[in-house]
Amino acid sequence: MFTEELPKRADIVIIGCGVVGCAIARELSKFNLSVVAIEKEPDVGWGVTKGNVGMVHPFVPQFGKLKSKMVIEGNKKFDEVAYELDIPFHRFGLLIVALLFLQFLALIFAFFYLKLRGIKIKWLRRGRLRELEPLISRKAKAAIFVPSAGETDPVKLTIAYAENAVKNGVKIVLNTRVTGFEIENNEVKAVITDKGKIETRFVINAAGLYSDEIEKLVGISDRKMWHGKGVMLLFDPFIGDMYHHFIAPMPIRLDPRTKGGIIGLTVDGVPIWGPNLVEAKDKLDVGVSRDDIEMIIQKFKPLLRFFPDKWIMKYYAGVRPIDETSWDFVLGPTNIRGFINAAYILSPGLTASQVIAEKIVDILRSEGLQLVPKEDFYPYRKDIKSIRGLNYEELDKLIYENEMYGNIICACNQVTEAEIREAIRRGARTIDSIKFRTNACKGRCQGSRCLHKIIEIMADELGIDISKITVKGESSEIFVED
């Protein structure tokens, strides 16, 4: 699936294989071009993408910005993307709730404002709100219902874009770090990496959290990145039926940097709360503190009458790249010819990924790249077949065809040996890669009952010694050698 061998030249080099880089890779694979995407991590989607809550946003409050325009379009396109790429996607709908009188006033204002903007919304009175969400706080006065809000799995979407791009001829090179550029007469000639040089005329900077460093390597330094840390809280799936929509408190004051977080559900029915926003010390500051957890619980718990917040299952943090001056996506050509930014993509970059990719294709066209549609482009990709959701006859037949479907490895999420082996065949080389593809180790025991089995399967499938097996790439080995 992926490669570590860097080709000598390409028409276009994409730097960064997050959701944006992979969406661009797939979009470009629709044309007769040689496209190479470079990623420093051992898998795709491990940067900003991984720390995302997974919400497919209906809008962002700061209208007039590029991101606001793209998110609305992206939301509309999501059903098609999800269908073609066979990724989980549910439109849970969003409830923006007013508890205080001041919020109620703001909610009325927001309702007419959003209506004017053409967003499909509904006003819900207290009674109707309670019917929809029986556990909503008694203080809830009213809500705006936004049916188009949805949830997907950010890493699965990225993997799906990547797999489909590779199927259509893109080369994705992992474990490779960009160290410089060759520039002549203000024009990109080649990208230099720790694995060698690749000649190209066009470079797409989709390096996410590191897009500022890539800009610096090419000699652009007119922007400053602000690092916004966001913590997500996951609760035990057992309490996943306490609410059925995204729920957010109506903000009284808008913070241009954030939409404020939500109470949500992952596509697997796991309650997810967050994110908050605090300044990160640096790009690697993904530590979670007590303050973060308390901040999130205090913010969201009043929305519900009852929620057993003791059932925390996991927490994690992501760092968002924010352009300090615009608080917006940075898309487009630069004063270095051939160097094109798809940079500083913060939320809702996930929702907008497809639209960003299409926009980048337009930009490349206007920059003089010849785009000839590929006749045999194949838009579909199938997810790894899992046993979840099958009826017993289908399951029995599946096991008869492949007995590894009868060997359940992860008991929490019912992941079988067949799925884990298929994930490895599709490029998973670390424990985390298997986790993101199959949901193994993502349940309430967090891998404490199946890690040894996954290690064994990996060593067998890849024919490698267990000392080579890592959780998240180099220097995260599970075993140490003497």
Place this chain on the structure above:
Amino acid sequence: MEEFETDALVIGAGSCGSYIGVKLRERGIRVSLVEMERDIGGLVRDLELYKIEISEIPKPLSPQDYIQYLRTRIMELGIPLHTGTTIIDLIHQQSLFTAIGVSKDGVKKFRSKRVIIATGGREINQFDLLIMGTRPAGIFTGLMALRLINKFKRKIGKKAAIYTNNDIGLEVALKLSDAGIDLVNIITNETSSHLSRELLDMIRERNVDVIEKTIIIEVHGLKRLESVTLRNIESGEEEKINVDTLAISMGFLPDINLISKIGVKIDYEMKSPVLTRYLESSIPNLFIVGLASKAYKDINKAINDSKRLLLSLM
């Protein structure tokens, strides 16, 4: 799809489920055992120093001897045992249970009037304890650390700390040390008087400090664990120790995977199913025993408590 019928279906053939299965059969009840692993024994199968103490067995047994005893009894009594079979669904209809099992031989349907869930517990982990910080490699639950060492015969780190409040944790510590891993500290949130003197002496012989009344509040490191921050519960003093491995052995929480699916009433505070004195759940004729029934620090207590079930089924 194969179908089986029995009077009492025991799901999980660990130290508790197998025992209950044997006892029920001895009392003349038709029993079947289902186990997801290839062999019986459950969580204790990697332990050696731990002693199984059951009131009617005259002397404490090592886990291996205990498992052998159970294996022999299951054979002698002719109890049907389905290993490598994971129950993924349990349906309750007209006072009859249907359990759906998945195995390499296909889907198996078990029908039974009574079901005893003995799916055991899961070890309390970093997140249950709200240990803050990052999520690097090198943090294991105690029994997983032990299993990795036993199974692969390799070191899982260079310098390790053990966070524990029970004897299983001490055994994990000794095994890690035996495997050549430099044992830095044992950290316990209680006093060491709760722990086995014998095991403590063995640990002190290796010049390992036991830090009492101390909790771990934070872990550091991006790829692999680099250090952990400790806090003394009484003085509030904090200390950072450099280790690349942390084994957490702080007891067990019930495995609620199956029971949450069929709508058994669960106590939100205790994170455990609501049970009668005889371990019957809110669904009649559905019993939950052992580590699956409530949070336990100790496996022996879980096995001994589960005997209450026998009183009601006699």
